[in-house]
Amino acid sequence: MTAHDFVYGYRRMIDPKNANPYAFFYYDIKYAKAISQGTIKDITRLGLRAQDDLTLIIETERSAPYFPHIASFALAYPAPEWAIEKYGLKWTEVDHIVSNASFKMSEWVNGSHMTFVPDPMYNGPHKPYLEKVIHPFRDAATATVLAYENDEVDIEVVDINDLDRIQRHPILGKELVKSPGRTSWYLFFKMLEPPFDDIRVREAFARAIDREAICRYVLRETAVPAYSMMPPDFKEYNGEAMKPYQAFDPAKAKKLLREAGYPNGRGFPRPEMWIRAPTPSLKMVGVAIQSMLKENLGVDVTIRTADRTAYMSKLYNWEMDFGFLRFVADYVDPRNMLDMTWHSQPKGAARHDWSNPAFDRLVEQAGSELNSDRRTQLYRQAEEILVGDYAAAFVFHPLTLGLRKPRLKGYTRYPDGTVGSIIYSNVYIARE
Known part of the structure; x- marks a missing residue:
């Protein structure tokens, strides 16, 4: 190479x-x-x-x-x-693929699994310890921990619906791994048209949601409340300072909606809250938000679901009243969470129709600022505009849940925080 x-x-x-x-x-x-x-x-x-x-x-x-x-x-x-x-x-087929990793692909069975073995040509810091890595393909929506319990896999993603049983299990409970996620779930609004063109309406919706209750009772403490876009794992995180903008306050929410011309929700057009291909736990969150908006604002909301393709088409064409959506960081830098997601762009190129020139100037300046402290300050100023203008109602940051066999050692991520990247050449299986 x-x-x-x-x-x-x-x-x-x-x-x-x-x-x-x-x-x-x-x-x-x-x-x-x-x-x-x-x-x-x-x-x-x-x-x-x-x-x-x-x-x-x-x-x-x-x-x-x-x-x-x-x-x-x-x-x-x-x-x-x-x-x-x-x-x-x-x-990319097995007989032709050339890579420079410590492992090379030795088998690819479509719809079933991929197998990787050490590449004898690899000349990195050290040869991998494992003799083989098998990666099965499974639909995340239907995955269970049965294969893990049967000792067929060493690592498994955990769905919240399995969490109670796992935590009570004498063995699985000890093998449950929770780690910070780099994801933000939020409600976004169509702001070019009523009723969400009115900042009082957006703030009312943001303050009508009890994030603490959602994280504790619906998500069973597998998430932390969100009051800003950047997750806690980012060094630029400033969510606690942003909390006063979006903290749960049903009395103020009701007052704001009344001032906007919708006392107790009367006359408010019934909006549709769009959720993309929701898992059972996300459906429960959607229902919780729906219930809170009804209870605290008197607003009736219809929940609509769509598959990824249909949802993303509507999203980028700005066709939704409002929706519940996540953003997963591609890399651990505020440019990804703020600039690439919220900077003004035309329809078809941007997720949302929110636009703020002051925000745009700040993220543009921060994007090329070489002084780390100054850069953090600029991004925090920009995020405060985003939060204070109620471009979104931020709801929660999920934790990453998984099961991992205790015999599996050396399971670490790349030091730069690259999302989803594990240094498999460092992984080994210890004697039990």
Whole structure:
């Protein structure tokens, strides 16, 4: 592997003919946006080059302090040009795939599982300890802990519906692992039209929701209340300081709605709250929110569900009255949670129709600020605008729940906090 493999990988990712939906992550690379959008046709003008086999130089349009996060993102991995050009779409099949990880794929059974074994060509810090890693494919909505209990798997995701039984179980209860999540669940509003164009209505909805009760009784303490967009795992987290804006206050919520012209909810158009492909636990949260809005505001809400495709189409076309949605951090930097989610963009390019010039200026400035403390300050100022303008009613940050066999050791994440990345070459099975 050389720097030239990175150049090819970046060019392939930005090239519009490959229609990579995440190419915009890298628009701060010089000419990346113009190339991706077809304004510049020559892919070789992309702002990076291999100075030699061991040196990659990337030129950005502006300073980009977050760039190390996306440089370690899967999209920016090096790609084997010779294999891709030779095998085309089949280059990822077992007989053709070339990678630079400590493990290589040895089996891929569609709809069943993938198997990985140590790559003898790997020359990293050390060879992996495991002889084989099998990754089964299962529908998360129907997954259970039965395979884990039968000792068929060493790691399992836990659904909240299994939580009570697991916690009471003498063995499983000790193997339950809770860790901070990097996800925010929130209610968003269609703000270009009544009734949610009125900030008093948005604030009333935000203050009518008892987040503590939802986290304690509905989610059984597998989440923490959210009063801001950034989760507690971010070093820039400032949720407690934002709490006064969105704290549960049914009396004030009722007063605000009355001032907006809807005393006790009278005359308020019945809105539809859209939820994307909800799990049973999320349906319960939706029902809890529906009940709280009725009890505290007198507003009747209809819950609508949709599959991912239909939901995202409506979302980006701004066709929903309001909805309940999550955002999972792609990388641990406020640019991902704030700028990429809430900066003003046209219909079709943005999740939401909320727009605030002061917010936009702050996140733009923060995006290129090299001083870490100053950058944090700018993002916190921007987030306070977001929260105080009630662009959303933030509800909760879920914890990550899982079961892990105690014999499994060395299970650690990459130090830069890359989401979902485990250093499998460090994992080993201890003697029991």
